[in-house]
Amino acid sequence: MKITNIEKLKEKVINSRDKTKTWVTVCGGTGCHAYGCMKVVEAFQEEIKKKNLVDTVGVRTTGCHGFCERGPLVVIQPEGIFYQRVGVDDVPAIVEETVVNKKIVEKLLYRDPQTKQAIIHEQDVPFYSKQKRIIFGNNGLIDPTDIRDYIAVDGYQALAKVLFEMTADEVIKEIKKSGLRGRGGAGFLTGLKWEICRRESAPIKYLICNADEGDPGAYMDRSLLEGNPHSVIEGMIIGAYAIGATEGFIYVRMEYPLAVKNITIAIEQARKFGLLGESILGSEFSFELHVFKGAGAFVSGEETSLMASIEGRRAFPRQKPPFPAQKGLWGYPTNINNVETWANVPLIINKGADWYSKIGTKSSKGTKIFSLVGKINNTGLVEVPMGISLREIIYEIGGGIKDNKKFKAVQTGGPSGGCIPAEMLDLPIDFDTLTKAGSMMGSGGMIVMDEDTCMVDVARYFLQFTQEESCGKCVPCRLGTRQLYEILTRITKGQGEPEDLKRLKDLAKTVKTGSLCGLGQTAPNPVLTTLKYFRHEYEAHIFRHECPALSCKDLIIYYIEPEKCVGCLLCLKNCPVGAISGERKQVHVIDQELCVKCGACLDVCPPKVRAVSKYTGKKKQQILNKEKKARRR
């Protein structure tokens, strides 16, 4: 069915739907999948069939709602009743009570941890009410595998507007005016990027969506592709029209099978509806789009590497200029933007650049989706206006730190970013403030760390990552990241030398200045920011062989306090290496030679007893000496 009038189609879709129907929407993002949401979906379908409600009640698997902490999530529409942590066993109660009798199932409601009040509607949950979900909001309303759902929420209207009411130059002007900056990390002005590519004269031009979201702990791009793939496709078609591209690629990580599946379905449906392919919506414009599945290389997120990968080569970056806009895929001008950037485009066209540019700060417009993870109460995806403070994100939306621990740092920008300390919690977040703090926006990962996180270990973790992912083309990056990693490893083992602090700094500078692509240029950031803000932790490791966070395995011991141990045998039974000895009702002892420091004993020791402690530095040495003496006797 090729369509020419999107407005009419929307009407048709809406009219064809029974407005009195109740919809059970179940979040189908990867997070909820991992919780087993598909079993919940099946249970709903069965229950509804069993109760003969098929005509009046529908079940819809939607994209990610963002509140991953509380999954599987179920929202009953049109009332918007929000249930969390729903299991298969809860399904009959929801159908009987809420769907049939229009009553609330109290125990499945979200409770505000502070006020203890139960909250009925999704929009009233603090996690959502403080957000501004202009890009991400539709995720919870639509079935990503049904294009009509997207059309029903004004989908593809921006495309129709562009094709029939705007020239390519007007589109670029509008995007430029909106102030939209690339959401992939560097924050280049999108409109300007398009203009540069448009100005190139070439018989062929390509368009790429970079969905090779490689930062560990960041998954907003995946959730957009999984949950609202058509918004990305629509953005790309508009971009293609503006630039004059005829063919495009969506480069998706292979680690995201659901995203690959949903975007592939979406492209097929869009083609069927005449939104892709020859003469789109009956206009003179044609555009074809393909999905390209990556093969697991972090460096392929860099644009020149990504193009090499599509060309069937190793993902090596190359020298710029020439920029992709001049000489890109197979030598032709190519425009690359990230998933979230593309998803912003239809919104800007629909609502106008003036509306869009009112959101955000002077230099960074619009919203940004962050993936708020780590030691935080409300893990999930949050969309907030640029300029919001870290404190608001972490405490008001994120609900604070897990287990009432003390906040230590937040890491933004993935392996290219840095750690921001507690003193900077009131920093308003935008592209420039984060860069100034020594970190960067990156694609939007925000990993929260508490007092138990060792900052030297965090730096070591990221360098382990980058030294593994360095493609090896530039020597400073290939060898430098490796050396940084080894020095950091040595420090976490208590074998650091005083000179290491200077060594790290010098080496970091060399890697930064001597590398061709973004990977090497930013790889030392985690080291530099932790050195800047948490130097005392490095010094404790080097000079006192002490890990203040009690995290580095080689610097700590687990110890059973004799005066607290009740001899319950729990730790003894759970120790995987048999390092604990003792009899029932007698004090247990850990053999430090055998102990592998897995923490199982600390984990199982009953909260009332709390006999197992961790020690580092001087105290650790004292205990070891005491035990040595006792053994000699």
Add this chain to the structure above:
Amino acid sequence: MEPRKRGQLIHLLHQAQTQEGYISAEAIAAIARKLKISEGEVFGVVTFYKGFSLKPQGKHKVTLCMGTACHVRGAPLILDELERTLQIPAGETTPDGLFTLETVNCVGACALGPIVIVDGEYHGQVKPREVKNLLVKVDENLDRLKEQ
């Protein structure tokens, strides 16, 4: 369109890997012939990307997420435990071909960290002491393996 022919390479390698579970020498030769490039070039691409394996995989696949969120929530301790229980380092397969242990950079289910995926099934907020049970549940031969 000749230069674009090579653009099929990664796609073909994915296909080969899905069919056989790994990239065999025969697959490399066949792909090289098809795309009219040298086997060496295909091999170079295979070894560059982490998604391709040159070795056959075990019957059960155990994947540990090593993303940042999982890391700060204790994934390294889980890795120690997996390696100790299976008696192989990450990236290897047990000699009897039962288990392959691999680590990935992030599966993006951070609310559940640390995460172990056994044969596609996600296990969230895993504790070191739960690791062994997780594996024994999949294959009772594990105990025998340990005794050997």
